[in-house]
Amino acid sequence: MQRFPALLLGFWLAIVGMIVGAAESAPDLPPRDRFHLYLLIGQSNMAGRGMLDPATEVSSERVLKYTSMEGWAPGTEPLHPTKSGRGGAGLAASFARAMADAKPDVTIGLIPCAVGGTPLSRWMKGGDLYEKAVERTRKAMHDGTLTGILWHQGERDSMQEETASTYGDRLSQMVADLRDDLGAGKVPFVAGHLGHFVSSPKHAGKYAYSQLVEDHLTALPGRVPCTAVVDSAGLTAKQDELHFDTPSLREFGIRYAAAMQRLQQSD
Numbered sequence: 332m333q334r335f336p337a338l339l340l341g342f343w344l345a346i347v348g349m350i351v352g353a354a355e356s357a358p359d360l361p362p363r364d365r366f367h368l369y370l371l372i373g374q375s376n377m378a379g380r381g382m383l384d385p386a387t388e389v390s391s392e393r394v395l396k397y398t399s400m401e402g403w404a405p406g407t408e409p410l411h412p413t414k415s416g417r418g419g420a421g422l423a424a425s426f427a428r429a430m431a432d433a434k435p436d437v438t439i440g441l442i443p444c445a446v447g448g449t450p451l452s453r454w455m456k457g458g459d460l461y462e463k464a465v466e467r468t469r470k471a472m473h474d475g476t477l478t479g480i481l482w483h484q485g486e487r488d489s490m491q492e493e494t495a496s497t498y499g500d501r502l503s504q505m506v507a508d509l510r511d512d513l514g515a516g517k518v519p520f521v522a523g524h525l526g527h528f529v530s531s532p533k534h535a536g537k538y539a540y541s542q543l544v545e546d547h548l549t550a551l552p553g554r555v556p557c558t559a560v561v562d563s564a565g566l567t568a569k570q571d572e573l574h575f576d577t578p579s580l581r582e583f584g585i586r587y588a589a590a591m592q593r594l595q596q597s598d
Contacts, residue, residue: 358395358403361438366475367430368440370468370509371410371423372454373484375447376526378411379421380569381577389424389581393431397442397471410443420577422523423481425584426591433592440475442468450487450494451501456508465512477515479591480506482522485544486529486573495540499547503555517557519594521587522548524563528572557598559590 360366371377394406406427409418427439444464446453453460468477488494506520524545529538552558566579575583 358405360403360474363475365436366438366440367478368442368471368475369478370442370464370480371445372464373445373482374449374486376575377421377445377483378447379409379419380574381420381580383408383420384577387577387581389428393438394427395438395440397440401470406441410441411445420580422580422584422587425581426587429585429588442471448487451484455501455505468513477513477518479519480509481587485525486538489538489541489544492540495543498544499550502551506555519591520558521561521590522551523561523583523587524548526563526566526568526575528568531572533572557594559594561586561590
């Protein structure tokens with residue numbers, strides 16, 4: 332009869348130990364004005380499907396990520412873990428590294444919200460992914476300052492003429508709504524072009540309207556202030572010819588950082 336209370340005590344001590352250990356491992360946060368936050372939204376190429384290779388690993392010094400538990404952790408990859416275990420290297424790691432290196436007195440906080448295979452409709456105001464991203468970002472902003480938004484999406488919307496032809500109007504509205512709902516003024520917004528390989532014969536015309544989506548992406552800076560679109564020229568794909576490979580994702584992230592820095596300097 333005495334063993335049962337002892338087991339309860341042991342269980343309680345184990346739980347307390349886990350809580351204390353988690354608290355001890357939580358990173359120290361910098362002052363709010365030196366904690367620059369970046370929202371990551373879009374499809375799988377933003378979420379990251381590149382192979383995780385120690386040879387191409389990116390340092391996470393002064394880079395943190397906002398976890399699914401709504402806390403901060405070291406910004407190691409995968410930034411977007413998935414239930415299927417498909418999380419991999421993405422463009423945001425090298426982006427964050429470049430941004431942190433450019434400002435040694437700043438810590439970069441990434442807010443991962445991208446979901447593979449998703450259409451723009453789910454990222455528009457009222458859509459489930461839009462609302463979740465806004466909720467997570469608002470909570471993260473208690474600790475830092477939203478400094479930019481990164482977007483890579485469009486493959487899904489290039490499958491049908493209707494979604495491709497309206498892409499520009501809908502994307503412009505999404506940017507305006509995000510800025511308004513996050514109280515972020517004209518926070519810089521950087522998008523990226525699709526990979527040239529989406530029009531590969533391997534896909535048998537599945538992404539038939541990718542050029543139309545690309546045209547709308549190209550036109551974005553002329554329609555919405557403080558936005559930029561990053562070129563994907565020269566970047567290569569994995570064998571699926573849909574997702575960028577890891578070296579290309581590293582380069583893409585550096586290009587995103589250069590575009591973000593130009594917008595921030597001109598603001």
